[in-house]
Amino acid sequence: MEVLINGEEVTPSGANRRAVLAGLALEANRPVALNRLAGMVWSDAPPASAVANLRSHVAVLRGMLGARLVAHRNAYELRLAAHELDVTEFQRLAGEGCSMLATPDPLGAIRMLASALAQWRGASGDGVPRGTALDNRWASLDEQRLQVFEELAEARLAAGQHALLLAELRRHLAAHPLRERAWGQLMLALYRCGEVPAALVVYRDARAVLNEQLGIEPGEALTSLHRAMLDRAPELSPATPSGPLVMPAVETRSAAGWAVPRELPADLVTVVARVREAADVVAALRGPTPTAVIVTGAAGSGKTTLAIRAAHQVAANFPDGQVFVDLGHRSAVTPGEVLARVLRALGVAPADVPEDGDERAGWFRSLVAGRRLLMVVDGVTRAAQVRPLIPAGPGPALIAVSSRQLGNLDGIRRVALRPLGAGQARDLLAGIVGRQRLAADGAATAELVRLCAGSVLALRIAGARLARWPTMPVATLAAQLGDDRHRLDLLADGDLSVRASLASIVAAVRAEDEVAGQLLELLGAHSDAPELADRAAAQLGVSTQRILRALDSLVDAHLLHPDGPAGYHLPALVREYLAELAAVSLAPAHVLRAGESTRPRSAWRDLGWQGIASFVAMVPVNAVL
Numbered sequence: 001m002e003v004l005i006n007g008e009e010v011t012p013s014g015a016n017r018r019a020v021l022a023g024l025a026l027e028a029n030r031p032v033a034l035n036r037l038a039g040m041v042w043s044d045a046p047p048a049s050a051v052a053n054l055r056s057h058v059a060v061l062r063g064m065l066g067a068r069l070v071a072h073r074n075a076y077e078l079r080l081a082a083h084e085l086d087v088t089e090f091q092r093l094a095g096e097g098c099s100m101l102a103t104p105d106p107l108g109a110i111r112m113l114a115s116a117l118a119q120w121r122g123a124s125g126d127g128v129p130r131g132t133a134l135d136n137r138w139a140s141l142d143e144q145r146l147q148v149f150e151e152l153a154e155a156r157l158a159a160g161q162h163a164l165l166l167a168e169l170r171r172h173l174a175a176h177p178l179r180e181r182a183w184g185q186l187m188l189a190l191y192r193c194g195e196v197p198a199a200l201v202v203y204r205d206a207r208a209v210l211n212e213q214l215g216i217e218p219g220e221a222l223t224s225l226h227r228a229m230l231d232r233a234p235e236l237s238p239a240t241p242s243g244p245l246v247m248p249a250v251e252t253r254s255a256a257g258w259a260v261p262r263e264l265p266a267d268l269v270t271v272v273a274r275v276r277e278a279a280d281v282v283a284a285l286r287g288p289t290p291t292a293v294i295v296t297g298a299a300g301s302g303k304t305t306l307a308i309r310a311a312h313q314v315a316a317n318f319p320d321g322q323v324f325v326d327l328g329h330r331s332a333v334t335p336g337e338v339l340a341r342v343l344r345a346l347g348v349a350p351a352d353v354p355e356d357g358d359e360r361a362g363w364f365r366s367l368v369a370g371r372r373l374l375m376v377v378d379g380v381t382r383a384a385q386v387r388p389l390i391p392a393g394p395g396p397a398l399i400a401v402s403s404r405q406l407g408n409l410d411g412i413r414r415v416a417l418r419p420l421g422a423g424q425a426r427d428l429l430a431g432i433v434g435r436q437r438l439a440a441d442g443a444a445t446a447e448l449v450r451l452c453a454g455s456v457l458a459l460r461i462a463g464a465r466l467a468r469w470p471t472m473p474v475a476t477l478a479a480q481l482g483d484d485r486h487r488l489d490l491l492a493d494g495d496l497s498v499r500a501s502l503a504s505i506v507a508a509v510r511a512e513d514e515v516a517g518q519l520l521e522l523l524g525a526h527s528d529a530p531e532l533a534d535r536a537a538a539q540l541g542v543s544t545q546r547i548l549r550a551l552d553s554l555v556d557a558h559l560l561h562p563d564g565p566a567g568y569h570l571p572a573l574v575r576e577y578l579a580e581l582a583a584v585s586l587a588p589a590h591v592l593r594a595g596e597s598t599r600p601r602s603a604w605r606d607l608g609w610q611g612i613a614s615f616v617a618m619v620p621v622n623a624v625l
Helices: 015-026 034-041 050-068 086-099 105-117 135-158 161-174 180-192 195-214 221-232 275-285 303-318 333-347 358-370 383-389 423-434 434-437 442-452 456-468 474-482 499-511 515-523 532-540 545-557 572-586 599-620
Strands: 069-072 075-078 291-297 323-326 374-380 397-402 413-417 561-563 567-569
Touching: 015 034, 015 050, 015 075, 034 050, 050 069, 050 075, 075 413, 086 105, 086 135, 105 135, 135 161, 135 180, 161 180, 161 303, 180 195, 180 221, 195 221, 195 442, 195 515, 275 303, 275 397, 275 413, 275 567, 291 303, 303 323, 303 397, 303 413, 323 333, 333 358, 333 383, 358 383, 358 474, 383 397, 423 442, 423 456, 434 442, 442 456, 442 474, 456 474, 456 499, 456 561, 499 515, 499 545, 499 572, 515 572, 532 545
Parallel strands: 291 397, 291 413, 323 374, 374 397
Antiparallel strands: 069 075, 561 567
């Protein structure tokens, strides 16, 4: 739902007000009675104040739309020209395109149908309440959109564009697997590309989907096409392309390529916390101005999960695509490499990506200007890595995920994730293992929450362990985690690991600032040392001012927290990890004792496979590890 006046977006705030306008627009140039309009706004029985509320909404809308909004007795009418409503324009273009399908030349139909689909920017009726009388209208529009897509595919098959259709038809069927006509179009496109076995496999897939989901066999059209392919019927031969190649505007947007990327990872994690922070990100991304948001927080605070969830919530607002880039907290990744990755996602061939970084940035800005493209860049360690991606004008948007504040990026909205409070932490655990189980031992649950130290990652792992062992008392896991020698070992589950998360942040800090890295080693051995700055300066042979800058860097990376005017303290899980590193660096290099009290696995990871292999070669065969 969008309103533009003279090219400027003036969409009204409030879902109900937007619903009033949507209902009047869908019934443009016809009076809509107040009782019918109320059914378009409220899903349940309208409130007693419904008429007064509707009149209030209309008064605000009239201030925006002027004389177009006309009052009748107990009714209102919105007067619009045919070209002023995208629904009307879509239906006009689709009708003209479909009427051209019977002509010998399909290129005109392709142009019209592609223009019709270009009117769509996302899901129909996005931004207005659901469960109202308008739901049938949205469902009808969505069905029309699917039909027009398949009519366009039919025209492109007739024009000999079968090879270009394959990817689009596969995406269409992934979203709408019960569309028999589209299955047949994919079969025919593959057949005409010479991929007869693949076409027959598609028929088998279609039959399996229909049987599994609906309990029916394919219809006559699909089975007849299958038989014709088995017989190599001559009428299935590819059509000779007529005239110049016509590409639909909705799929290819420029000479440079412009694929429509859909790269967001799946939003599979059930996280009940961070609702307010996610809403802040969504609100910023739906604003009318150029948008960039930085999601920042400590390792394991749920930054990436929140960014992906927010991105999925606004994906329909960005129909030109969504790009996801994971920098892996690698400081060595250059801005030019990030730009090249995004350009390739937008359809620029690798050979065509400019060598010069400034030229890449200029090409990127030209490509995305005015386009509704969402970019999510995870694992950012330096502001320079994402600076070229910051939107220069309306259209694109950026979410940068970083353990740092990236404070030298001015005018950027920041959403900071603090450690979860005890109540939020219990809610997160309850979402995984159930409230009843936690309530059975409130004291043990409180201790488990304390040991996870507000870390979303640690809580998720602890919850996964409890869910995997339904009979394990919460007190048992709390006791296991209470042993600091094994805590980080237990806070790992498959590819989820608190230790690995901390290791990536610490490695990035070390790569950027050698003094900060040395300071971390000192903190691991003496986390409660008084007069930290002066002692560290003397021990490392640098000035106190240099140590203070390093301390600021550690605070910015959420590895250290200020504590009073001149004090600092380590977050609990960071302290555990640094203690492991200190134990490794302080232990004699030639001694490996059985039953060692620390588990410095990250040290082995830092060695790399060659280093580990060299170490193992020196260990006697009968050594007890």
